[in-house]
Amino acid sequence: MPASTYRRTTGLALSFALALAAATPAFASLPAAVDGQPVPSLAPMLAKVTPAVVNISTKTRVRARDPYFDDPLFGQLFGNQGVPRERVQQSLGSGVVVDAAKGYVLTNHHVVGGADDITVTLQDGRDLKAKLIGSDPDTDVALLQVPAERLQALPIADSSQLRVGDFVVAVGDPFGLGQTATSGMVSALGRSGLGxxxxxxxxxxxxxxxGNSGGALVNLRGELVGINSMIFTPSGGNVGIGFAIPTDLATGVMKQLLAYGRVRRGNLGVEVQDITPRIAAALGLKGVAGAVVTRVNDGSPADGAGLQTGDVLTAVDGKPVRGAQDVRNAEGLLPLGAKVRLSVKRDGATREVEATVAAAKIATLDGAKVDPRLAGVTLSDLTAEQKAQGLYGVALSGIKRGSRADAAGLEDGDIVVAVSQQRVMGVKSFPTTGKLGGRQLLLTVVRDGGVYYAVL
Structure with a gap:
């Protein structure tokens, strides 16, 4: 077709399309009513919800690691003369205002954990500097506080009343695009074992x-039922399997962070393991459901309740136990002083016992009392959950900025498994100054599944 003919034809088609569009109603928008009845819409509910959902941006100064200068042998030969190099790491997430009068904002630990600078951006465009009240990595919940000026909070619902099939809406700031709402339903409840x-x-x-992490999951009444936390994805994109922390759990953690600055976890004083077919056969069990008791600590709540080695825990507060992780999960979510019902199978018979959750006893030690180079660090034994994962060593926490540990790039949550090539199993086996010696202290550290050296 000649170019002139093509232009004329295209022009006529475009003119016809524009004329048709002007002469016909737009079908992109729904009518206000059908047969006199208003069309259902989430817009009125979201108009009340979205001002309470905020964007969170963080800046974290992290030590720029160098494979040569971080090598202990290189340091011994040439000396580490320079000041540790740093870079600024930025991230985005979401949060929910839950108390407008006091400026409290709930979000995820993984959004703000370790951040040096936290900025909360409201829907009206205001940027507010946030203070971290506390953070709990074990439940991925964190609490911030911002200036309480013209804030709007979300009412909090009882998440225990949720049912599979209830409609919910997720609100947050995905990919930094700006506030976004997506709808769906509750697909399942009580999910665990996801990490x-x-x-x-x-x-x-x-x-x-x-970017949705830390944002709101609300019911159709605009009440907060969960804090969006993570997704399951084989490809990196959304496949319709997302997870939120229920408000009952999140608010329980919030209360402890406000009261103590941290979460004080309960403990039953019992060690358990999964039941394999061989263990089931040895114990005369018909199946592998439940968790077998391998140790009961003297004087613990489990000891007081009469639990014995070889017992099988089949339910906690009526919730079936599928394996050892279910027992550890229940322990970690129960507040101190809570009474818990345990269903126990022994010698073919099932019995119900009651135990009161007590504080977990974890040995701690001031690093300065071990060696001056560890001043500003708290050393503690690993939790029962960490030990159950096959980990050993000593956990680091409370690392003060400007300390030698901080300068060496150590972080809260790091696990020291060896000191100057001496293996460390716990606080009691941590070598003291008299045994360390030397100008430099070489720590073998485990972090996020990786192992590296730190030199103090």
Whole structure:
């Protein structure tokens, strides 16, 4: 077709399309009513919800690691003369205002954990500097506080009343695009075993994407039922399997962070393991459901309740126990002083016993008392959950900025498994100054599954 003919034809088609569009109603928008009845819409509810959902941006100064200068042998030969190099790492997430009068904002630990600078951006465009009240990595919950000026908070619902099939809406800031709402339903409840920590997730098919973390999951009344936390994805994109922390759990953690600055976890004083077919055969069990008791600590709540080695825990507060992780999960989510019902199978008979959750006893030690180079660091034994994962060593926490540990790049949560090539199993086996010596202290550290050296 000649170019002139093509232009004329295209022009006529475009003119016809524009004329048709002007002469016909737009079908992109729904009518206000059908047969006199208003069309259902989430817009009125979201108009009340979205001002309480905020964007969170963080800046974290991290030590720029160098494979040569970080090598202990290189340091011994040439000396580490320079000041540790740093770079600024930025991240985005979401949060929910839950108390407008006091400026409290709930979000995820993984959004703000370790951040040096936290900025909360409201829907009206205001940027507010946030203070971290406390953070709990085991439940992925963190609490911030911002200036309480013209804030709007979300009412909090009882998440225990949720049912599979209830409609929910996720609100957050995915990919930094700006506030976004997605709808779906509750797909499952009580999900756990999705990684580290204590979990009791709400599963939903409402789209949750990077940047939605810490945002709101609300019911159709605009009440907060969960804090969006993570997704399951084989490809990196949303596949309709998202998880939120129920408000019952999140608010329980919030109360402890406000009261103590941290979460004080309970403990039953019992060690358990999964039941394999061979263990089931040896114990005369018909199946592998439950968790077998391998140790009961003297004077513990489990000891007081009469538990014995070889018992099989089949339920906690009526919730079936599928394996050892379910028992550890229940322990970690129960508050101190809570009474818990345990269903126990022994010699073919099932009995119910009651135990009162007590504080977990974890040995701690001031690093300065071990060696001056460890001043500003708290050393503690690993938790029962960490030991159950096959980990050993000493956990680091409370690392003060400007300390030698901080300068060496150590972080809260790091696990020291060896000191100057001497293996460390716990606080009691941590070598003291008299045994360390030398100008430099070489620590073998485990972090996020990787192992590296730190030199103090």
């Amino acid at each position: 580290k920590g204590f979990q009791n997730f709400i599963q939903t098919d409402a789209s949750i994407n990077p």
